[in-house]
Amino acid sequence: MGSGQVTSSSELFDFQGKHVTVAGLGVSGVPAAKVLHARGAVVTVVNDGDDARAREQAAELQALGITVRLGDGATLPEGTELIVTAPGWQPDKPLFLAAREAGVPVWGDVELAWRLRGPDAAPWLAVTGTNGKxxxxxxxxxxxxxxxLRTAAVGNIGVSLLDAVLGEERYDVLAVELSSYQLHWAPSLRAHSAVVLNLAPDHLDWHGSMEAYARDKGRVYEGNQVACVYNVADKATEDLVREADVEEGCRAVGFTLGTPGPSELGVVEGILVDRAFVADRQRNAQELAEVSDVNPPAPHNIANALAAAGLARAFGVPATAVRDGLRAFRPDAHRIAHVADIDGVAYVDDSKATNTHAAEASLAAYEPIVWIAGGLAKGATFDELVAKSAKRLRGAVLIGADRALIREALARHAPEVPVVDLDRTDTGAMLQAVTEARRLAQPGDTVLLAPACASMDMFTNYNQRGDAFAAAVRELGA
Known part of the structure; x- marks a missing residue:
């Protein structure tokens, strides 16, 4: 880990009279435009779309005196001194290329929130990674x-960062979820402590390469004050820690599902233990919680719990709070959620497993499995996933537009596994998929929806897909 002088970015930026272009309306653009306008900036909003929703948002902003250009997100408005962009806008858009040529800085919503923090702002504990954020x-x-502690889950989840830093509620510390998009546009973010949970190919169409994707994830470690937490099982995360320029005294802290070494958190005989934030970590360990306190206690979820514990311990939280907090935690819907047991077969909804890395973690939690998979592959390949999971599979039921990619991987790496290929992409296909999975399953098996694909070919989002699965299971058991 490098060590360098970190300049503070918490001084309030003076927006008075500054010409600021906000790129994109939506959930981040509208509040950003309002905040900037309220601070005296001359704000112009540019947006690619010109639909009914965009016109409605534009009218709301124009009523405040903010200029809005719909259907023109490519042209840099004359006199622009700063761009604040929605996180999803790709770096190679003409607007940003023009800004680079003109020497105009580009911030995302996270950077804006970071710059607007007050002098007594709550420190940030930051979490990123391909899955589990x-x-x-x-x-x-x-x-x-x-x-x-007074806290909130913010960022890419829950309370918006702008609301968290500008609202009336005072926080002691913020738990901040950050996507690779957000980190790309947050050059001066400096967290108290941070973790990269894992790294696997994702959003490469946006970043351009795996190297660029990893580099953006690694930004979360820049300027960390107390701990850079990394995944011992994923060397790429440790490499990012080594490359980071952090404050003097900041430590590298690993988490592992095995027995932890010094400066690590891990698992010993069903107990989550800390050998990082204890006196004499060469010889001592602190018991934090039992594996059974993690809900659900699937391997990848235990890893998430250890990462969360690492950040909390870096902030000085006592061991008892780790145990009590994990016991109180309830996962969101569609994340390895047990739906029902029917005739000795468990039905589990992990519709949130929208890429191969997430599906691999889900498949590792059960055995034997009848796997329901498929959807939009987003450029992914499935050979590695199938090869690693083949021995756990009783059967597979494939749905969605890109199911042939999974079928072909199964034929190559698990030719003995029976496969049902449903040649339909209507929402009613889920009931047929669950019915076919029931036919393949035996008592003691798990029917697992872990699609390894996005859902938009058949459903509005992964929530609707998971709801369809759960409804089909209930209909089966009625």
Whole structure:
């Protein structure tokens, strides 16, 4: 880990009279435009779309005196001194290329919130990674609350960061979920402590390469004050810690599902233990919680709990609060959620497993499995996933537009596994999928919806897909 002088970015930026362009309306653009306007900036909002929703939002902003250009997100408005962008806008858009040529800085909503923090602002405990961010941040917030701290889960989840830093409520510490998009546009973010949970290919169409994706994730470690928490099982996360420029005294802290070494958190005989934030960590360990306190106690969820515990301990939280916070935590819907047991077969909804990395973690939690998978592959390949999971599979039922990619991977790496290929993409296909899975399953098996794909070919989102699965299971058991 490098060590360098970190300049504070908490001084309030003076927006008075500054010409600021906000790129994109939506959930981050509208509040950003309002906040900037209220601070005296001359705000112009540009937006690619010109639909009914955009016109409605534009009218709301224009009533305040903010200029809005609909259907023109490519042109840099004359006189622009700063761009504040929605996180999803790709870096290669003409607007940003023009800004680079003109020497105009680009911030995201996270950078704006960071710059607008007051002098007594709550420190940030930051979480990123390909999978597990939301669960880890929620676990972290639960642990912090159990310690009696005023906190909120914010960022890419729950309370918006702008509301958190500008609202009337005072926080002791914030549990902040950050996507790679948000980190790309947050050059001066400096967290108290941070974790990269894992790294797997995702959003490469946006970042351009795996190297660029990893680099943006690694920004979360820049300027960390107390701890850079990393995944011992994922060397790429440790490499990012080594490359980070942090404050003097900041430590690298690993988490592992195995027995922890010094400066690590891990698991010993069903107990989550800390050998990082204890006196004489060469010889001592602190018991934090039991594996059974983690809900659900699937391997990847235990890893999430250890990461959350690492950040909480870095903030000085006592061991008892880790235990109490994990016990109080309840996962969101569609995250390895047990739906029902029918005729000795468990039905589990992990519709949130929208990429291969998440599906691999889900599949590792059960055995034997009848796997329901498929949807929009987003450029993913499935050979590695199937090869690693083949021995756990009783059968597979495939749905969705890109199911052939999974079928072909199964034929290559698990030719003995029976496969049902449902040639339909209507929402009613889920009932047929669950019915076919029931036919393949035997008592003691788990029917697992872990699609490894996005849902938009058949459903509005992964929530609707999970709801359809749960409804089909209930109909089966009626």
């Amino acid at each position: 939301t669960t880890t941040v929620q676990m972290l917030a639960s642990i912090l609350r159990a310690a009696g």
